Amino acid sequence: MKRIAIVGGETHIGEVTQLSGTELEIVGALVRNDQKAHATETFKCPLFDDESTLFTEARPEIVAVANENDRKAGIILRSLDEGCDLVVDKPLGITMEEHVEIVKKLNSNPDRRLLMLLTLRGQPLWSGLRSTVQAGSIGTPAHCHVRMAVRLKRAERPPWFLDVRQAGGLFLDLLIHGIDQVEWALNSRITSLTAVTGNLSDPSDEHLRDHAAVFCELESGASAVIEGQRMLPDTKGSDYRMQVAGTEGY
DSSP states (O other), X not given: OEEEEEEOOOGGGHHXXXXXXXXXXXXXXXXXGGGHHHHXXXXXXXXXXXXXXIIIIIOOSEEEEXXXXXXXXXXXXXXXXXXXXXXXXXXXOSSHHHHHHHHHHHHHOTTOOEEEEOGGGGSHXXXXXXXXXXXXXXXXXXXEEEEEEEEOOGGGSOTTXXXXXXXXXXXXXXXXXXXXXXXXXXXOOEEEEEEEEEOOSOTTOTXXXXXXXXXXXXXXXXXXEEEEEEEEOTTXXXXXXXXXXXXXXX
């Protein structure tokens, strides 16, 4: 089994912890104070108060990162310096400068591996749609529409999550799944895009972003629209959907 340390206890860390005991041994975790009780019960491993102690005492081979978005790049770079591979909940960072630094670090450490969790790829409906498109059932893909609508859930979110300065906004948290699905399902890279975002539900919160949309052009000549909102009523769960139109139907 591989020795893995956890940094952060946000939602998608469960994709990693469910492998504990079969493929992975969780050897330590670094989480916020308000997450420690849950981490103790769920991770069943020693908790550490700082990065240096985590690396020195836990000696991980892999680091799973699911902390605040504006703090991800720092722990990614530190983990690579420590010789660790990484599994990171999206996004890797919230600025282009952070991404450039990560790419440089990976280029200078070619033996290290970094996996970003894009959890829709493992779900049967989404992978099934990709298989249908790749099999040529609708001919050549021409246009794709992705909707990703969820509830705001302000009371259930940690303070940083709805603050664009720390979270990066809907593009990096929600629409990133749709952007990935477009390229993955259509097997074509996005070459240019136009994007808009804003806040209509609570103008008093200047750091909230509750809706966003992206229009994309792809290498293949196809186009795509990816739109998302945090505006669903509390009686709803989420509304994720994808439609692909091709030369022989949709």
